[in-house]
Amino acid sequence: MMTGLLGLFIFFLLLSWAWAQHESDKNGASIGLSEILTTAGVEWGAYVTILACHLGKLTVLWEAPRFEEKDLNSKIKSTQLPVILVPSMHFGSSMFRFLYFRLRSHFFKSLWPFAWKSFLQDSSLLEDQLARFLQEVLDRTGSQEFNLISFGSSHPIVSRCLSRPQFASKSFKWISISGPRIKSAPMKLLSTARIRSAFGQEPGPQTPTVQIAGQVDILCYPSEIFGLPEPIYVPNVGHYGVLLHSKTTQSILEALR
DSSP: OHHHHHHHHHHHHHHHHHHHHHHHHHHOOOOOHHHHHHHHHHHHHHHHHHHHHTTSOOOOEEOSOOOOHHHHTSOOOGGGSOEEEEOOTTSOGGGGHHHHHHHHHTTOOEEEEOOOOTTOOSHHHHHHHHHHHHHHHHHHHTOSEEEEEEEGGGHHHHHHHHTSGGGTTSEEEEEEESOOSSOOHHHHHHOOHHHHHHHSSOOOSOOOSEEEEETTOSSSOSGGGGOSSOOEEETTOOTTGGGGOHHHHHHHHHHHO
């Protein structure tokens, strides 16, 4: 285990070194060794924390009553609307454990973690799985509105899925965390068959309501790959660290209200 953790740190150190070289070439920024080590350490710690979150599975929380016709014509509390958590292509929904806990502590009553089927690799099949899950949530809750929070490489799948005709009449907010619209150079180097398929088609026309990214994202750069809207940048954290940051949680809570 110690060898694996050390190897993982070296991996993030190399990514941080490549990011620093890119920033130096593009912006003329002088990034020292101490900053590179700090960036690698923060990302390494965040990644290990997210991995540890997968020791337990997140379950659906549905304490809000099912919406009836009479409810849809009245004011609905934002905390009653379903919140769907969509992880990146190679993580489970447990990566949202800290955010899930914070949403529960702020009295959100309808939380729906989503998990990709491990045997699916094709983009269209992944979109179908997500679309079926979204429709199931809407059918079970009786809601015509929902909130969706996605992370990382699931961005193009979510964009195309939300653009489907079946969701055209629905009202939703989409919050994307560390989600590039197109692949970055590191992602091209490290991409798997699933990620190649997800990014192999034209990006969907649907854009996030709110986009959040780390200021020192060593996996997703330059900033142009995020597209619109302009991301809310969280200082001193990168691709994975942003998910655990309090500013990210606060931005999400403000958007959901």
